[in-house]
Amino acid sequence: MAVASIEISETPLVLYTLRRADDALILGHRLSEWCGHAPMLEEDMALANMGLDLLGQARELYSFAAKVEGKGNDEDKFAYLRDVRQYRNLLLLEQPNGDFARTMVRQFFYAGFADLYWRAMTKSGDATLAAIAAKSEKEMAYHLRHSSEWMVRLGDGTEESHARAQTAIHDLWAFTGEMFGVDDSERALIDAGIAVDPATLHPQWLKTISSVVSEATLTLPKAEWMQQGGRSGRHSEHLGHLLSELQSMQRTFPGATW
């Protein structure tokens, strides 16, 4: 693995799979940053385990992308030997943990989507993606339940927890639109029955999110402008810092194994 970064043949299916793998890896890494820092032991375990769910999903997806690409790449090369501009994750998921409320709002927005997304993907025309979906769907349903309970606890809790949750909703809202975007390369996969059109999931997502947010005595912003760029490799400055930690071993000792 002694190269600075790998070349990737981004056919539509490889790109599509890498995007979802990157989502899972980056959010999983963010959750792992809570290990040893969560507000209570049970939550420390929960966040680490949910991070592990996402890491497991990422591994399956990277391995599938490597097989489809067929150029000798593998899960480790995809994770450790791509530069920030080669990452294709949603901007939402690379946003820093911030306080606990911000981590939960990010988790809630994404899990609300991923729960619907993976359930729909169990019907994918690709057998491997459908199998990964069947596994992931159960995990994301749990992540949604967990983060929804926290939304209500924080929003309907103290004045301070309410204010922090509301600020996080306000700050992260503009990153939610990217989850429902589709470009030409994905459109072809949707037409072929391999991928699902995320736009069809939006009404149900908004219904779920709105209902929990309202129960939590919080409000959703009216703003409609949405930030995007992650899917094409245009990231916020936060991802580079995250990768410098995630990739530090392979960057310092290229090709190291043990």
Add this chain to the structure above:
Amino acid sequence: MVTVLQNDVDLRQRAWDAAASVVDPEIPVLTIADLGVLRDVAVNNGRVEVAITPTYSGCPAMNMITLEIELALEREGFSNPTIRTVLSPAWTTDWMSEDGRRKL
């Protein structure tokens, strides 16, 4: 021909028993058969192929379990077994055996 088939059946049983004896490294009171992590054992021309499934996507015990199955099979005289991971149908607690439930 019948003898060959019979041999395969016997071999499969021996291979299954060996693989099924592997315990969960995190809950050693349960075997991978109790847990429903062991999905299938097939023998073709003396070569063993084992299918296992993770309880959750990020299960860190999968590498350990794979290694333990390989060792258990090697001890029974099956060389170079193949261990593959299957994701579908996804594992739920319904896959646990009655025996596994009782032990838990």
